Amino acid sequence: xxxxxKFITCGSVDDGKSTLIGHMLYxxxxxxxxQERALELDSRLGSRGGKIDYSLLLDGLLAEREQGIxxxxxxxxxxTDHRSFIVADTPGHEEYTRxxxxxxSFADLAVILVDATKGxxxxxxxxxxxxALMGIKHLVLAVNKMDLVDFDTKKFDAxxxxxxxxxxxxxxxxxxxIPVSATEGDNITTKSPNTPWxxxxxxxxxxxxxxxxxxxxDKPFMMPIQRVCRPDHTxxxxxxxxxxxxxxxxxxxTILPSREKxxxxxxxxxxxxxxxxxxxxxxxIQLDREVDVSRGCVxxxxxxxxxxDSFSATILWMDDSVLTPGKNVLVKVxxxxxxxxxxxxxxxxxxxxxxxxSADHLVKNELxxxxxxxxxxxxxxxxxxxxxxxxxxxxxxxxxxTSACGVIDEALQSADQAVRIDAEVTREIRAQQxxxxxxxIWLTGSSALDNAExxxxxxxxxxxxxxxxxxxxxxxxxSVRQIAAYAxxxxxxxxxxxxxxxxANDNDQAIAQExxxxxxxxxxxxxxxxxxxxxxxxxxxxxxxxxxx
Amino acid sequence: MDKLTLDSIDATxxxxxxxxxxxxxxREVAAECENPVMLYxxxxxxxxxxxxxxxxxxxxxxxxxxxHIDTTWKFKEMIEFRDxxxxxxxxKMLVHSNQEGIEQGINPxxxxxxxxxxxxxxxxxxxxxKYGFTAAFGGGRRDEEKSRxxxxxxxxxxxxxxxxxxxQRPEMWKLFNTRINKxxxxxxxxxxxxxxxxxxxxxxxxxIDIVPLYFAKERPVVVRDGxxxxxxxxxxxxxxxxxxxxxxxxxxxxxxxxLTGGAQSEADTLDAIxxxxxxxxxxxxxxxxxxxxxxxxMERRKREGYF
Numbered sequence: 001x002x003x004x005x006k007f008i009t010c011g012s013v014d015d016g017k018s019t020l021i022g023h024m025l026y027x028x029x030x031x032x033x034x035q036e037r038a039l040e041l042d043s044r045l046g047s048r049g050g051k052i053d054y055s056l057l058l059d060g061l062l063a064e065r066e067q068g069i070x071x072x073x074x075x076x077x078x079x080t081d082h083r084s085f086i087v088a089d090t091p092g093h094e095e096y097t098r099x100x101x102x103x104x105s106f107a108d109l110a111v112i113l114v115d116a117t118k119g120x121x122x123x124x125x126x127x128x129x130x131x132a133l134m135g136i137k138h139l140v141l142a143v144n145k146m147d148l149v150d151f152d153t154k155k156f157d158a159x160x161x162x163x164x165x166x167x168x169x170x171x172x173x174x175x176x177x178i179p180v181s182a183t184e185g186d187n188i189t190t191k192s193p194n195t196p197w198x199x200x201x202x203x204x205x206x207x208x209x210x211x212x213x214x215x216x217x218d219k220p221f222m223m224p225i226q227r228v229c230r231p232d233h234t235x236x237x238x239x240x241x242x243x244x245x246x247x248x249x250x251x252x253x254t255i256l257p258s259r260e261k262x263x264x265x266x267x268x269x270x271x272x273x274x275x276x277x278x279x280x281x282x283x284x285i286q287l288d289r290e291v292d293v294s295r296g297c298v299x300x301x302x303x304x305x306x307x308x309d310s311f312s313a314t315i316l317w318m319d320d321s322v323l324t325p326g327k328n329v330l331v332k333v334x335x336x337x338x339x340x341x342x343x344x345x346x347x348x349x350x351x352x353x354x355x356x357x358s359a360d361h362l363v364k365n366e367l368x369x370x371x372x373x374x375x376x377x378x379x380x381x382x383x384x385x386x387x388x389x390x391x392x393x394x395x396x397x398x399x400x401x402t403s404a405c406g407v408i409d410e411a412l413q414s415a416d417q418a419v420r421i422d423a424e425v426t427r428e429i430r431a432q433q434x435x436x437x438x439x440x441i442w443l444t445g446s447s448a449l450d451n452a453e454x455x456x457x458x459x460x461x462x463x464x465x466x467x468x469x470x471x472x473x474x475x476x477x478x479s480v481r482q483i484a485a486y487a488x489x490x491x492x493x494x495x496x497x498x499x500x501x502x503x504a505n506d507n508d509q510a511i512a513q514e515x516x517x518x519x520x521x522x523x524x525x526x527x528x529x530x531x532x533x534x535x536x537x538x539x540x541x542x543x544x545x546x547x548x549x
Numbered sequence: 550m551d552k553l554t555l556d557s558i559d560a561t562x563x564x565x566x567x568x569x570x571x572x573x574x575x576r577e578v579a580a581e582c583e584n585p586v587m588l589y590x591x592x593x594x595x596x597x598x599x600x601x602x603x604x605x606x607x608x609x610x611x612x613x614x615x616x617h618i619d620t621t622w623k624f625k626e627m628i629e630f631r632d633x634x635x636x637x638x639x640x641k642m643l644v645h646s647n648q649e650g651i652e653q654g655i656n657p658x659x660x661x662x663x664x665x666x667x668x669x670x671x672x673x674x675x676x677x678x679k680y681g682f683t684a685a686f687g688g689g690r691r692d693e694e695k696s697r698x699x700x701x702x703x704x705x706x707x708x709x710x711x712x713x714x715x716x717q718r719p720e721m722w723k724l725f726n727t728r729i730n731k732x733x734x735x736x737x738x739x740x741x742x743x744x745x746x747x748x749x750x751x752x753x754x755x756x757i758d759i760v761p762l763y764f765a766k767e768r769p770v771v772v773r774d775g776x777x778x779x780x781x782x783x784x785x786x787x788x789x790x791x792x793x794x795x796x797x798x799x800x801x802x803x804x805x806x807x808l809t810g811g812a813q814s815e816a817d818t819l820d821a822i823x824x825x826x827x828x829x830x831x832x833x834x835x836x837x838x839x840x841x842x843x844x845x846x847m848e849r850r851k852r853e854g855y856f
Contacts (some may be wrong), residue, residue, distance in 0.1 A: 003563065004562070074698045075698050075742070084563045099719070101721070134609070134721075135722075226573070226576045226580055227579060227580040239577075239606075268607065268608075270605070271603070271608075282576075282605070295791050335577075346551035391724065392724065402726045405721040499696060
């Protein structure tokens with residue numbers, strides 16, 4: 001039966017990655033005629049003087065065409081007589097590591113390109129590591145530009161040996177090394193006469209035949225619950241996609257985390273009644289008794305699946321912001337989302353070499369071993385056994401960006417024990433915990449309105465919007481230095497400090513500015529008819545400053 | 550081009566995988582998003598989407614409404630089909646048109662690309678804002694057009710409904726992040742990974758009803774700029790040299806009748822359509838007039854809020 005192969009291509013601009021895929025589609029006659037025409041048209045705009053530039057088939061975004069590089073993942077679809085394919089073309093530069101990870105997380109196999117004239121380079125190692133991290137089990141190393149080294153078998157063998165050496169630390173199930181020329185077409189769809197010494201299959205036939213589907217049917221049954229289906233009081237079913245194993249009407253299963261047991265009364269595969277169902281199918285399962293089940297629970301027959309509220313994991317940090325321990329995040333594992341904290345960065349892993357380095361923070365595209373603590377227990381398994389509940393993403397609680405992805409290594413101590421943070425607790429950590437940037441809001445001006453009353457009103461509004469604040473009322477007439485020192489302390493605690501400072505005074509303001517530093521936010525209150533109006537306007541300006549940080 | 554025959558395609562596993570992926574996505578949105586809607590354009594992809602939504606929640610009805618953006622220039626048969634399906638499946642079908650555009654008499658003959666902006670893009674923004682939808686399912690597929698090939702399944706829009714292709718959220722495994730800030734919304738494309746061929750094979754396998762315009766029939770047409778335009782009502786403005794001919798033809802995509810080119814065809818059964826599609830020499834969007842205007846036009850339009 002014809003199957004679907006999802007694969008990615010990795011390599012740099014110069015390795016000819018887009019060209020390789022473009023050429024494969026072109027040679028295999030997998031293009032529509034109008035795409036072929038468009039390609040020829042587009043090529044006239046390109047840099048190859050009218051000769052067909054196969055890479056134009058894949059580099060879709062305008063910015064990419066202008067810069068001549070692949071920024072994001074592009075997906076292409078093609079079918080041969082033997083298989084259907086989805087290929088994700090991913091960017092090679094280190095700064096786009098996260099985009100490559102996106103492509104890799106979706107694929108069963110990776111085609112990694114190297115330039116035969118250059119051999120294995122740092123980025124080859126990086127790409128191999130990312131593929132391994134994201135769960136890819138099958139690799140093809142396409143040694144490209146063989147025409148430029150006169151199809152030298154010694155050069156090819158040396159690259160092949162070095163690749164075997166760098167992949168020993170990972171658990172890949174298959175690795176195939178193929179000599180090709182993407183621009184000339186050697187060993188792309190047909191065996192090249194230039195490489196009589198190569199005994200394997202050309203690239204496309206290899207991809208048509210490689211077996212990547214480790215049978216999920218042989219594993220014990222496991223399904224995370226996506227939603228409870230309750231059209232009326234007579235029906236209650238649990239919907240999800242079976243991630244491993246099979247299930248039949250009458251089977252007993254365990255509900256995690258409650259560990260209650262129940263028997264399967266009815267199985268719907270989409271809208272059809274079935275006696276049984278298997279991995280990959282979307283189902284609705286009815287049980288024979290009333291049990292407490294909600295989204296995020298897991299149905300299983302597997303007794304190795306664990307529950308824990310803290311774990312260690314390997315993560316790829318993908319956000320523009322810096323990660324420091326103490327960061328509050330949302331963690332999504334399977335169909336469950338929980339608040340949690342990054343409690344420790346154990347060490348960084350050099351994405352190119354695999355060497356470990358101690359670290360107290362992470363920047364974009366860095367790989368690290370970290371520890372997490374969650375607000376509640378989460379059901380998980382090791383990534384090797386069950387990708388769907390072994391991988392996770394971290395969501396930033398303020399920006400909602402997907403800031404990292406990771407793979408759970410193991411559970412840590414139970415919830416009852418105190419969680420520790422492996423770093424000095426700084427202003428940044430306290431502020432992150434509150435999900436805000438600390439400021440001292442220094443209110444001046446507006447003789448007509450009572451500054452202290454205004455500060456109260458501003459604070460009410462800020463608290464209502466979820467900010468953490470503290471107001472300093474200077475009733476005992478303390479000096480500006482004293483007030484500024486209090487405010488700086490409150491900022492250290494991660495709070496927004498509100499100071500009603502009365503009429504504007506340049507001298508006072510200069511002192512406060514110096515003592516409070518970057519957190520100083522002077523706001524001259526606009527003359528308004530009412531406290532409410534002035535407060536509304538002030539809050540608007542504060543929030544604007546907070547968002548711009 | 551090699552002609553792939555029907556017999557060479559036994560895509561049961563392949564289609565099952567695509568169906569499962571789409572249903573998973575649709576259920577995730579229903580479970581996590583506050584106020585979702587499924588956009589319904591009446592075309593074949595929308596028919597597949599509606600079918601998937603019905604299957605995803607069975608025996609429950611889809612727990613969200615459907616929204617059709619009506620430019621008022623759709624084929625009559627499309628509108629009839631829409632109303633019939635909504636009734637048959639008992640789903641909530643919302644219809645929105647840009648009233649200002651109608652009052653100003655905006656039409657595809659006199660207003661060119663500003664027609665698309667006003668009656669489609671602006672109307673869509675209005676419709677989504679009117680009901681405060683936070684997530685909208687669309688039937689976009691990555692094989693349709695180059696800029697779509699790079700779009701995530703969950704695609705974020707700022708409060709002006711604009712897409713920022715350089716700042717897409719990483720999408721890992723099946724772990725979709727549905728969280729948004731106030732004013733933002735999400736476009737969700739559950740059939741991102743389907744090709745036109747998959748759509749047709751699925752329609753056949755699942756016996757999905759589609760608008761009769763997809764089947765070849767004798768229809769009144771005018772040939773304009775190499776495109777075969779059907780004269781669907783008296784609003785069609787003819788150039789002096791143009792005359793209406795009757796031809797056996799069908800449509801590969803459906804939209805506003807003055808902007809949708811058809812093709813001469815004898816394919817009046819589903820099998821004949823699939824046979825024709827698998828041996829196709831044109832990818833389907835060539836029959837949509839707007840896409841050919843300039844390189845990268847679709848990406849530009851999407852940044853401005855086109856679906």
